[in-house]
Amino acid sequence: xxxxxxxxxxxxxxxxxxxxxxxxxxxxxxxxxxxxxxxxxxxxxxxxxxxxxxxxxxxxxxxxxxxxxxxxxxxxxxxxxxxxxxxxxxxxxxxxxxxxxxxxxxxxxxxxxxxxxxx
Amino acid sequence: xxxxxxxxxxxxxxxxxxxxxxxxxxxxxxxxxxxxxxxxxxxxxxxxxxxxxxxxxxxxxxxxxxxxxxxxxxxxxxxxxxxxxxxxxxxxxxxxxxxxxxxxxxxxxxxxxxxxxxxxxxxxxxxxxxxxx
Numbered sequence: 199x200x201x202x203x204x205x206x207x208x209x210x211x212x213x214x215x216x217x218x219x220x221x222x223x224x225x226x227x228x229x230x231x232x233x234x235x236x237x238x239x240x241x242x243x244x245x246x247x248x249x250x251x252x253x254x255x256x257x258x259x260x261x262x263x264x265x266x267x268x269x270x271x272x273x274x275x276x277x278x279x280x281x282x283x284x285x286x287x288x289x290x291x292x293x294x295x296x297x298x299x300x301x302x303x304x305x306x307x308x309x310x311x312x313x314x315x316x317x
Numbered sequence: 318x319x320x321x322x323x324x325x326x327x328x329x330x331x332x333x334x335x336x337x338x339x340x341x342x343x344x345x346x347x348x349x350x351x352x353x354x355x356x357x358x359x360x361x362x363x364x365x366x367x368x369x370x371x372x373x374x375x376x377x378x379x380x381x382x383x384x385x386x387x388x389x390x391x392x393x394x395x396x397x398x399x400x401x402x403x404x405x406x407x408x409x410x411x412x413x414x415x416x417x418x419x420x421x422x423x424x425x426x427x428x429x430x431x432x433x434x435x436x437x438x439x440x441x442x443x444x445x446x447x448x449x450x
Contacts, residue, residue, distance in 0.1 A: 223444035291444050298437040305429055 204311035205250020205303055206243055212299045213242020223291050227282070241273045241296070246303050253307035262308035263301050270300020320354070320384055332392035339396060340381020340389070347374075352382055373403050376412035 199207075217238030220227045227234060249266045256262065274296030278289050319337035321329040344352040347370060348362055359382050363375040370378075377399055383389045390396040390411075399409045406426040408414055414422070424431060 219441050223441055223448055225448070295437055295440050295444075298433060298440060302430070302433045302437065305433060309430070 199311055200250075201254040201307045201311035201313060202247055202250035205246035205248075205253065205307045207246070208303050208306050209242035209244070209246020209249070209299075210239050211242070212302060213239045213245075216242070216295055216299055219295070220291075224288060237277060241270075241277060242299065242303075245270045245273055245300055246307075249300065249303045250307045250311070253304070253311070254313060257308070257313065259305065259308045263304040266300035266302070266304020266307075267297050268300075270303070271297040274300075319386070321386060329386055331386065333386040333389045335393055336381050336389045336391075336396050337383075339393060340378055343378050344382060347378065356382075356384060371403075372418065373409045373412045373414075377403060377409060380411040 214235055217235035218231070220234050221231060245266070248269050249262070252265050253262050271293060274293045277296075278287055278292040281287055319330065319334035322334050341352040344350075344359065344362070348366060350362065353359055353362060356379065359379055360375070363370060363378060377396070380399075381389055381396060390399065395410075399411055402409050406422065408419070408422070
């Protein structure tokens with residue numbers, strides 16, 4: 199499996215899982231859980247694709263993890279910026295775990311998956 | 318020199334004699350002393366090192382230095398393959414691992430990944446706990 203595909207799959211799975219954990223960390227969001235999971239999965243797909251694409255071009259564990267962290271934190275920020283029904287925000291609840299997910303995807307795409315063969 | 322060569326037994330001397338020589342070289346690199354003749358002395362010599370080499374590496378050396386040619390790697394290629402497995406952090410043919418050794422090797426090999434997953438789960442647990450307070 200090449201690195202972008204690995205990033206896509208891992209991003210989608212971890213994104214969906216991350217969305218589902220809202221049931222535990224913020225039970226009041228249960229009525230919106232489908233939207234949360236779909237949004238989180240889409241975020242994971244985008245982050246995974248970008249981080250996997252980067253990993254297929256740059257072989258550096260440190261850089262790959264930083265890119266994963268920054269890209270994931272950015273998309274988590276966009277989601278966290280959307281207010282909930284009470285007008286509040288889940289900044290930390292979304293951004294911290296979301297950023298760690300980016301680190302995991304960055305690490306996995308640098309460590310596993312088939313790298314691009316140079317021409 | 319392999320024991321069968323030392324005995325002048327040309328009929329049993331083959332590629333495994335080269336493996337013995339490579340094992341003796343590996344033993345010398347690890348201990349800075351020549352490889353002893355007996356298996357017990359080899360085991361003691363490797364186990365007494367500080368820092369002690371891993372069981373997998375000790376097993377590789379011990380297999381190279383087995384007294385009987387049949388107890389060694391078939392040829393240098395088989396030895397090289399096991400050394401590559403050792404360097405890659407996967408199980409080696411020379412050593413049968415216990416469940417705990419396997420778990421330890423897995424944890425060591427994927428330490429960063431495990432730490433990241435643990436950090437994520439701890440973070441989620443902290444937020445869930447804060448939510449319930």
